[in-house]
Amino acid sequence: MQVGTVLHLALRATDDAIRVEVTDTRAERLPELRPPRPPAADAESGRGLLPVEARAMRWDVAVEAAPRKTGRTGDRAGAAGKPGARSRPPPLPSLPMVNGDAPRDPDGYFPERIAADYDRSSARMFTPEVLDPSVDFLHRLAGDGPALEFGIGTGRIALPLAARGVDVRGIDLSEAMVARLHAKPGGDQVPVSIGDFATTTVGAGGEFALAYLVFNTVMNLTSQDAQVDCFRNAAAHLAPGGRFVVETMVPDLRRLPHGQEAVPFHVSDTRWAFDRYDVVTQAMSSNYVEVDPETGQGSYWTIPFRYVWPAELDLMARLAGLRLRERWGGWEREPFTGESGQHVSVWEKPAGP
Ligand SMILES: C[S@@+](CC[C@H](N)C(=O)[O-])C[C@H]1O[C@@H](n2cnc3c(N)ncnc32)[C@H](O)[C@@H]1O
Numbered sequence: 001m002q003v004g005t006v007l008h009l010a011l012r013a014t015d016d017a018i019r020v021e022v023t024d025t026r027a028e029r030l031p032e033l034r035p036p037r038p039p040a041a042d043a044e045s046g047r048g049l050l051p052v053e054a055r056a057m058r059w060d061v062a063v064e065a066a067p068r069k070t071g072r073t074g075d076r077a078g079a080a081g082k083p084g085a086r087s088r089p090p091p092l093p094s095l096p097m098v099n100g101d102a103p104r105d106p107d108g109y110f111p112e113r114i115a116a117d118y119d120r121s122s123a124r125m126f127t128p129e130v131l132d133p134s135v136d137f138l139h140r141l142a143g144d145g146p147a148l149e150f151g152i153g154t155g156r157i158a159l160p161l162a163a164r165g166v167d168v169r170g171i172d173l174s175e176a177m178v179a180r181l182h183a184k185p186g187g188d189q190v191p192v193s194i195g196d197f198a199t200t201t202v203g204a205g206g207e208f209a210l211a212y213l214v215f216n217t218v219m220n221l222t223s224q225d226a227q228v229d230c231f232r233n234a235a236a237h238l239a240p241g242g243r244f245v246v247e248t249m250v251p252d253l254r255r256l257p258h259g260q261e262a263v264p265f266h267v268s269d270t271r272w273a274f275d276r277y278d279v280v281t282q283a284m285s286s287n288y289v290e291v292d293p294e295t296g297q298g299s300y301w302t303i304p305f306r307y308v309w310p311a312e313l314d315l316m317a318r319l320a321g322l323r324l325r326e327r328w329g330g331w332e333r334e335p336f337t338g339e340s341g342q343h344v345s346v347w348e349k350p351a352g353p
Contacts, residue, residue, distance in 0.1 A: 107174040109220065109303065110153070115176035118154050125215065126156055133331035134247070135160045137344065138212055141243045142166045147210040148237050150197035150230065151217040155181035158190050171197040198229040201236070208237045212245040218313075219248060219305040222283065227308055228316050231347075235320035241351040244322060247331070249342045251307040253277065262287075269293070282307050310336075310343055322347035 105111045110118070124130060138147065138161055145167035149158050152170025154177050162168045163186060170192040172178050178194065181187045193202050197213070198221055211234040221227045234244040255263045256277055265286075266273035272289045288301040314324050325348040329340035336343050 107176050110174035110177045112176040115154070115174060115180055118177065118180065119156075122156070131156065131160065134214065135164070137331045137333075138210065138245065139164050139166060141245065141346065142210040145210065146208050147212065148202060148208045148234075150211065150213040150234070151215075151220070152181065152190070152192055153177045155184055155187055155190060157212075157214060159184060159186055162186060162190055169193075169202055171195060171200045171202060173197075198226045198233055200233070203237070205236050207239055209239060209242050210245065211237050211242070212247075214245075214247040216248045216305075218246055219284075219307060222304045222306045224282070224306065224308075224312075227306065227313075228319060231313075231316040231320040231322065235317075235322050235349055238322075238349040240349055242349045243325065244317070244347045244349075245344065246313060247342065247344045248308070248313075250340055251282075251309060252341070253279070253307075277307070310345065313345060314347075317347040322349055 107115070119126060134157060138157065142161065144165065147161060147166050147168050149168060149170040152158050152172045153174075155170075158168045158170055158181065168190055170178075170181075170190060172192055172194065173196060175194055178192045181190060181192065193200050213230070213234070218227060218230065221230055231244070238244065252263070252275075256279075261278070262274045262276050264272065264274040270291050270293050273287065275284055275286050277284045284305050284307050286303045286305065289298065290300075291298045310327065317324060324345065326344075326346040327336045328334055328344045329336045330342065331344055334340075
């Protein structure tokens with residue numbers, strides 16, 4: 001893509017797909033088409049949400065009244081390209097409810113190719129400035145443990161916590177992520193159960209001083225039911241007086257104008273990223289469109305989440321028999337305010353009846 005090229009990006013929702021149209025005014029070169037590939041390492045930088053598996057979408061190219069061409073993807077109905085098809089885009093429907101759909105890969109949205117690049121693409125999260133305050137915070141609550149990490153991944157938090165003498169165990173869906181953890185020094189001392197942290201049981205139950213779920217991973221559970229189950233599962237693992245800690249973002253709906261369902265969060269010459277929100281179901285997705293500047297090839301990814309409010313998490317905790325004990329704007333116990341973009345919340349299992 002040349003500097004100075006004028007591009008138009010259009011997003012159109014159909015019943016079962018989102019169509020992305022990238023139009024430029026140059027006629028001299030048509031994009032070469034190719035299958036999607038995973039996002040670049042910094043595709044979600046600053047958002048704390050990891051690049052995950054691409055959902056394949058196809059691209060096509062239409063040359064229109066010269067000099068103009070349009071690349072499209074996501075039009076499963078095949079209407080794109082038919083005469084008149086673009087003149088009356090359908091009204092934007094609400095998103096279909098994402099109700100705990102299990103992704104096809106047994107490793108979920110963190111399969112081998114994502115796991116292989118996780119530590120590098122999340123390098124900022126491994127820096128002492130980011131990591132140390134979270135490990136300090138969790139260590140204080142865990143004491144000697146045992147502690148249970150939901151979505152333990154490659155051991156970013158678990159390994160430094162274990163290095164401080166805490167007995168840490170974990171649950172994760174992704175064997176590929178856990179293989180990275182177990183390959184690191186000390187990793188073989190951290191037992192991990194492969195399964196869904198909303199339902200998987202570790203040990204006899206009721207023995208953990210601390211359970212924790214960090215880095216927005218609660219939003220990987222794409223239904224309210226699954227999030228409620230996650231709180232119940234955490235509570236079932238805690239000893240009386242034990243704590244459950246969640247670090248996650250505050251839904252950023254103030255950036256969503258009335259009547260609109262997409263919010264861009266990255267716009268450059270070659271990459272466009274936007275969130276889609278369904279404010280009825282709280283389903284959301286992060287979506288990525290990228291054009292290779294060398295070849296003009298394009299690709300599209302979508303990642304499902306369910307956004308969840310702090311007060312809603314408190315209610316889930318109450319349903320599970322837990323009580324809010326602390327809420328901070330970050331790991332360094334920054335005050336939680338109306339401007340906080342994230343929160344670190346601590347719920348407690350009552351020590352007595
Ligand atoms: C963003 S990574 C976080 C990893 C690690 N906690 C960290 O902070 O670096 C999310 C991890 O949660 C796992 N995960 C996502 N949803 C899960 C689920 N429902 N059950 C178990 N693991 C899940 C993924 O496989 C992945 O390893």
